[in-house]
Amino acid sequence: MALPDLARSAVVALPYTQAFSRSAGSSSRRRRYAAERARLEAVLADGLSGVAWRQRKTYLSILVEKPFHNSDAINVVDRIADAVKRAIRVDDNWFCLLRVDWLIVKQNPRIYVTVGQEEGGDQVACSVCGQLKGPAEMTSRGKHSECRLCNAEIGAARYRALGRART
Numbered sequence: 597m598a599l600p601d602l603a604r605s606a607v608v609a610l611p612y613t614q615a616f617s618r619s620a621g622s623s624s625r626r627r628r629y630a631a632e633r634a635r636l637e638a639v640l641a642d643g644l645s646g647v648a649w650r651q652r653k654t655y656l657s658i659l660v661e662k663p664f665h666n667s668d669a670i671n672v673v674d675r676i677a678d679a680v681k682r683a684i685r686v687d688d689n690w691f692c693l694l695r696v697d698w699l700i701v702k703q704n705p706r707i708y709v710t711v712g713q714e715e716g717g718d719q720v721a722c723s724v725c726g727q728l729k730g731p732a733e734m735t736s737r738g739k740h741s742e743c744r745l746c747n748a749e750i751g752a753a754r755y756r757a758l759g760r761a762r763t
């Protein structure tokens with residue numbers, strides 16, 4: 597699988613935290629993590645704000661520098677993706693993971709979040725053929741629209757069906 601050629605991207609380094617991990621724990625700990633997450637989400641949003649993001653496929657890479665081997669890098673994916681989604685206002689059905697990796701770093705460990713998109717503007721998925729196309733190639737705006745080609749084919753099929761019905 598070829599790696600995408602990212603035309604726009606941004607990297608944000610957050611201080612290492614367990615606040616993005618999907619771990620339960622006591623209610624006081626959960627409150628502390630929620631507060632820390634809110635603070636770091638603001639840092640993330642600020643770091644991603646300089647790019648004109650589009651509604652299109654969005655590639656996420658996460659490198660976790662963890663201070664101890666007993667924390668789990670995979671665990672942070674959901675919450676970080678969620679935070680990125682809110683920060684760049686791109687629906688999460690456009691998201692995919694390019695890479696999730698970790699290193700053990702004892703001094704000043706960080707979580708690096710890289711977000712990228714390929715060249716081009718907003719896209720819409722055709723509800724019939726599934727191809728991703730620009731809004732101008734669609735017959736209606738919104739999530740459940742058909743591309744002009746599919747729309748024309750459906751129109752032609754209806755016309756043929758109508759012709760059969762008459763004969």
Ligand SMILES: [Zn+2]
Nearest residue numbers: 722725743746
């Ligand atoms: Zn189509």
